[in-house]
Amino acid sequence: MTDAEYVNIWMRPERPARGPKPAYSRAQITEAAVRIADAEGLEAATMRRIAAEIGAGAMSLYRYVPSRDNLIELMADRLMGEIDVTDMPSGDWRADLTRYADGLRAMWLRHPWISTVQRSLPSFGPNQLLLIERLMGVLDAFVSIDENLGLVAMLNGYVEGTVREEVSSAEELRRSGLSEPEWMARSHPYVDQLVKSGNYPIFTKIVTEARRPHLSREDQFRHGLKHVLDYIATALPPTAGSAMPASREGREGQDGPARGS
Known part of the structure; x- marks a missing residue:
């Protein structure tokens, strides 16, 4: 065509x-x-x-x-219609973005084939448009539209990158016929050899000291999401807090121009 x-x-x-x-x-x-x-x-x-x-x-x-x-x-x-954005923005930007991130991850886990869809360009279907309006409405009163796009892209990148690895790992384990603990046990002799060689000090520190690899997938996701949201908080004006102003115009009238305007 x-x-x-x-x-x-x-x-x-x-x-x-x-x-x-x-x-x-x-x-x-x-x-x-x-x-x-x-x-x-x-x-x-x-x-x-x-x-x-x-x-x-x-x-x-x-x-x-x-x-x-x-x-x-x-x-x-x-x-995209499965991601619940009802009542967003709610007035609490962190709670809204957390709910969206959880919904996006859950959707990917229910439909892991979506990870094989190579689509970079949006088609702007009705569910995607609703998602754009509600999700980007969460930060719209606080930042310029360009900064909003960047922050949402960062959040999406974290969620999709994390769940893509989660889906890929689950598929590898399925093909191997092993559970995750069994796979780790099978890898232990080689890992032990690498650590004892003394040639890989950072890798050794990961193996012997890092807590993150031993967390559940859920806890790993929460840990990373908290850091992403903490970064987004630094991009928002102090007045943002966890409450959403009624409108950009109302906030500008009290506090001066909106950040990024």
Whole structure:
């Protein structure tokens, strides 16, 4: 498909202006695709497989979802809808960002195939747009839009990087047939040899002194998230505290221009 032929999936009407009511919906197709990907991996979610799942003809589904890229866009946006941003901003920016980070991590863990989706460019589906409005609204009264983008990107980078490693490790363990303690026990003789060699003092310090590697995945995530949120706090004005002002204009009237304006 050429650039001239491309039409964003969200710009394509789901129902024709005239004619009979469609037999299926994008939501129905997307739900089936997500179920298949959850059970069998993203590559299994083909149009033929989805059609069999919902009892349709494979070619007929292209009337609703014209391409594989469109299907991935629909699936990714569907997953973003699982992240609860109700009542955000709430007035407590740290609590809001913590809730978002927990929701994003939980979504990735429920649907680990999302780690194989290589999409850097946003498609701005309805769930993603709602997420942008609510999530970036949390810091909007405190910082410029550019600083807001940077802080949210840092938070997303931490969560996605951490959970991507978590998903990858779980998959490696699954393939090995070992539990994490069993895998560590199997690695112990080589690690012990490295430590006793005296050639790797920093690695030895990690093995003998570091507490973090022995924490649960949950505690490791909490530990890192606290540091990210502490850094975000340094980028906010002292007036931010944990309370969200009613509006940027109201705060500017009392305290001067908003930071980053």
